[in-house]
Amino acid sequence: MIRIKNLTRIYSLGDVRVKAIQDVTLNVEQGEVVTIMGKSGSGKSTLLRQLGLLDRPTSGEVYIEGEEVSSMGDRKRSHLRLEKLGYVFQEFALLPELSAYENVYLPGLMLSKKGVDFRKKAREILSLVGLGERIDHKPRELSGGEQQRVAIARSLINSPKYIFADEPCANLDTLSSKAVMNTLVDLNKRLGITVIFVSHDPDDKMYSNRQIFLKDGRLVEPYF
Ligand SMILES: Nc1ncnc2c1ncn2[C@@H]1O[C@H](COP(=O)(O)OP(=O)(O)OP(=O)(O)O)[C@@H](O)[C@H]1O
Numbered sequence: 001m002i003r004i005k006n007l008t009r010i011y012s013l014g015d016v017r018v019k020a021i022q023d024v025t026l027n028v029e030q031g032e033v034v035t036i037m038g039k040s041g042s043g044k045s046t047l048l049r050q051l052g053l054l055d056r057p058t059s060g061e062v063y064i065e066g067e068e069v070s071s072m073g074d075r076k077r078s079h080l081r082l083e084k085l086g087y088v089f090q091e092f093a094l095l096p097e098l099s100a101y102e103n104v105y106l107p108g109l110m111l112s113k114k115g116v117d118f119r120k121k122a123r124e125i126l127s128l129v130g131l132g133e134r135i136d137h138k139p140r141e142l143s144g145g146e147q148q149r150v151a152i153a154r155s156l157i158n159s160p161k162y163i164f165a166d167e168p169c170a171n172l173d174t175l176s177s178k179a180v181m182n183t184l185v186d187l188n189k190r191l192g193i194t195v196i197f198v199s200h201d202p203d204d205k206m207y208s209n210r211q212i213f214l215k216d217g218r219l220v221e222p223y224f
């Protein structure tokens with residue numbers, strides 16, 4: 001479970017201070033699929049980055065499985081991210097010269113887990129996301145939706161308990177978006193991975209068990 005308590009993140013740019021999220025308290029249980037929704041600038045990405053340990057709060061606490069992590073040292077946080085958390089971004093962020101298989105396999109090398117055959121695992125994961133026939137393709141030889149599924153496969157290589165996705169379908173057409181969202185939901189069902197994703201699209205609420213709405217950095221009641 002991830003718990004955040006009275007979390008505030010203020011960005012300072014010179015003399016300007018932006019309160020991107022303010023006093024947010026929230027629990028995400030293991031096995032949930034949660035959507036973070038709200039207008040542009042409402043603080044969605046900021047909140048996701050806090051939940052995913054990609055940033056530190058200005059004030060407040062973050063607990064992952066009971067452990068307070070906002071004051072934890074950088075090394076321990078990096079290790080925790082690599083071991084338990086997976087990320088999917090809007091722009092895929094695949095390495096263009098590497099094949100799908102190599103893109104997925106690479107982050108496995110950073111966590112030297114003994115006894116894990118990451119080559120075999122990369123192949124298995126690519127099959128799991130429906131790309132078993134595409135493992136030797138480079139990103140440019142794949143559709144946008146397929147590239148995003150490679151990025152999802154990459155996020156799975158270290159068997160994370162949580163996946164964080166910031167508008168994973170923003171650059172995709174409707175059909176590819178469905179394939180990507182169904183892949184995430186399927187991973188939740190089959191592997192019990194907790195999925196937290198940001199979306200602009202009200203229709204995306206059908207993919208999640210729960211929706212969280214932000215307005216001006218605060219949690220609010222649904223607006224539809
Ligand atoms: N690094 C930063 N420095 C200063 N201000 C920032 C920074 N990142 C975000 N902000 C500001 O914080 C607020 C929340 O930004 P955030 O990116 O979390 O919004 P969002 O809901 O994800 O928006 P979008 O839907 O456009 O992606 C915005 O007003 C934004 O301008």
Ligand SMILES: [Mg+2]
Pocket residue numbers: 044045046166
């Ligand atoms: Mg955003």
